[in-house]
Amino acid sequence: MTLASSLAAGLSLAELRGATLAEVDAAAALQHRVDRKYLVPLDRARRLIAALADSHHVLDLGGRRTTSYLSTYFDTERLGAWRAHVQGRRRRWKVRTRLYVEDGLCRVEVKTKDGRGATVKHALKVPTADYGELTTQAADFVDEVLEQAGIPITAKELSASAEVRYVRAALADLDHGSRVTLDGTLSCHCDDRTAALDPGHVLIETKGGAQPAPADRLLLGMGVRSVSLSKYIVGQSLLTPGLPDNDVRRLARAHFTTEAHPAPLTERIPAA
Numbered sequence: 001m002t003l004a005s006s007l008a009a010g011l012s013l014a015e016l017r018g019a020t021l022a023e024v025d026a027a028a029a030l031q032h033r034v035d036r037k038y039l040v041p042l043d044r045a046r047r048l049i050a051a052l053a054d055s056h057h058v059l060d061l062g063g064r065r066t067t068s069y070l071s072t073y074f075d076t077e078r079l080g081a082w083r084a085h086v087q088g089r090r091r092r093w094k095v096r097t098r099l100y101v102e103d104g105l106c107r108v109e110v111k112t113k114d115g116r117g118a119t120v121k122h123a124l125k126v127p128t129a130d131y132g133e134l135t136t137q138a139a140d141f142v143d144e145v146l147e148q149a150g151i152p153i154t155a156k157e158l159s160a161s162a163e164v165r166y167v168r169a170a171l172a173d174l175d176h177g178s179r180v181t182l183d184g185t186l187s188c189h190c191d192d193r194t195a196a197l198d199p200g201h202v203l204i205e206t207k208g209g210a211q212p213a214p215a216d217r218l219l220l221g222m223g224v225r226s227v228s229l230s231k232y233i234v235g236q237s238l239l240t241p242g243l244p245d246n247d248v249r250r251l252a253r254a255h256f257t258t259e260a261h262p263a264p265l266t267e268r269i270p271a272a
Contacts, residue, residue: 007167007184008066011202012046016053018060019172027174034118036216036226038204039255044222045182045202051218052171056180059170061103066169068101069183072132073232074158079243082236086246093151094232095142095158099131106131108138112149120149132160162190162239164231166203171215178208180215188235194259195238201255203229227251 008014040048058065074095075081084092094111108124124141134142139155146153166186172179182204186197197203206215216226229251237249238258 007169007182007202010042010046010184011049011169011182013049013058013065013169016049016056016058016065016171018065019057019174021059021061023057023174024059024170024172024179027172027177034208034210036206036212037229038206038219038224038226039197039201039229040204040219040224042200042202044219044224045204047222048180048204048215048218049171049182052180052215055175055214056171056173059172064102066167067103068167069165070099070101070131071096071164071231072160073162073164074134074155075161075236076153076157077159079161079236079240080153080157082233082243085230085233086237086244086248091149091151093146093149093153094230095134095146095155096232097126097131097133097138099128104128108134108141110142110145112145112151114149132163134158162188162232162235164188164235166231173214178206178213178215180213181205181207183231186231188231188239190235190239192260193239195235195252195256196259198255198257203231 061067073081081092081094090113092113096109097106098109099106106126106128108126110122112120114120122145124138126135126138130138134155142155142158164187166183169182170179171181182202184202185199186203188195204215204219206213229248233248234252234256237243237246238252238256
């Protein structure tokens with residue numbers, strides 16, 4: 001069983017109604033949104049999915065209900081993106097290339113926070129061979145987005161700093177435009193070290209407007225509280241020597257394990 005099929009089975013995704021990518025994009029493609037994140041045991045994640053079954057559909061891609069993601073993050077030599085997040089600066093940013101493995105799709109993505117605290121994401125489709133790099137086209141795109149957001153960083157100051165890998169399932173309320181994503185088999189890789197989320201947990205993100213969505217209210221009723229958690233920030237906090245201690249690292253230590261060797265190539269490129 002592949003990592004993707006294992007997550008789909010663990011979350012009982014086969015019991016949900018499916019929706020096509022076009023349907024999900026039409027109803028819930030929120031590029032300007034508020035994200036709330038939760039670290040949730042698998043049994044509570046299954047309860048959440050069952051409770052959302054009447055209102056939400058699961059993204060179904062020709063019978064496949066999960067997607068394997070590879071994301072290479074870019075940062076400055078002094079980890080400016082990491083520090084902006086940990087220090088709670090109003091103007092935060094992330095730059096990454098993302099590969100949707102089974103679909104053979106690659107994008108350059110730039111995420112920023114606007115003055116109201118909402119996440120704004122910009123994306124540029126690029127050839128799959130460009131994954132993990134900022135080509136001239138990608139660098140021009142990054143520079144334009146960061147400049148418009150008032151962030152004084154340019155692509156020439158950035159280099160690849162970590163890779164994050166996970167498998168994702170996506171749910172959408174087609175009537176009201178909110179989304180829920182569930183990420184499992186999550187790991188971060190930096191040089192020869194790996195930090196991995198406990199396989200008995202998933203990272204859930206709700207993506208919607210300023211008011212809590214039904215998924216947020218259900219999780220609250222289960223006793224689950226939201227956390228301020230970024231996959232990239234967690235990875236750097238746990239794997240990069242010399243970084244100052246912080247709340248992210250203390251939270252991550254309860255749910256992540258670290259190893260001092262790289263993941264095998266078969267884990268890096270999941271089977272289609």
